Amino acid sequence: MATDYLSEARSALEEQLKALREQEGRLERALAELGGAAPRRRGPGRPRGSKNGSGSSTPRRRRRRSGGTRAEQALELVRQNPGMTIPELADRMGIKQNYLYRVMGGLESEGAVKKDGRGFSAT
Structure with missing residues (x-):
């Protein structure tokens, strides 16, 4: 009985996601037609404020090894x-x-x- 409920809930969520993805595509096409570029997507897991995964403008500092290590x-x-x-x-x-x-x-x-x-x- 619980399995049926979980299956139905999962199916409903998947249908909603599919509809939202279709709507996203329509909205991006409409935005492109209006002259605005579609926003570039960040990689998965990347916070909203970060721009890209490549290094920053300043190189990372490294510790130098002293003698007798x-x-x-x-x-x-x-x-x-x-x-x-x-x-x-x-x-x-x-x-x-x-x-x-x-x-x-x-x-x-x-x-x-x-x-x-x-x-x-x-x-």
Whole structure:
């Protein structure tokens, strides 16, 4: 019984949406005929105030890495022991694996290391 009600409600909503979409098309055509351009649509999920998904006019700031960082320690270990995995590196360095995943991801995006299966090798 509840399933019938839900099906009917869903059908009614779908019909209303279809009618609204048809009306939207008619209104956009009428606006275009009057000389106004149809408004451009934003991507899904984009807030009303934002213009587009491309970057802003000012580049994002990035932190510079100082000497003696975990990334440098991890890179040195990978150079000495090619094929080391995240768990092995974490044990050797005495840090948690989840932090090391972030560190190694950064090194990989910089091109300093390359992933070989589960392990890493220096490039």
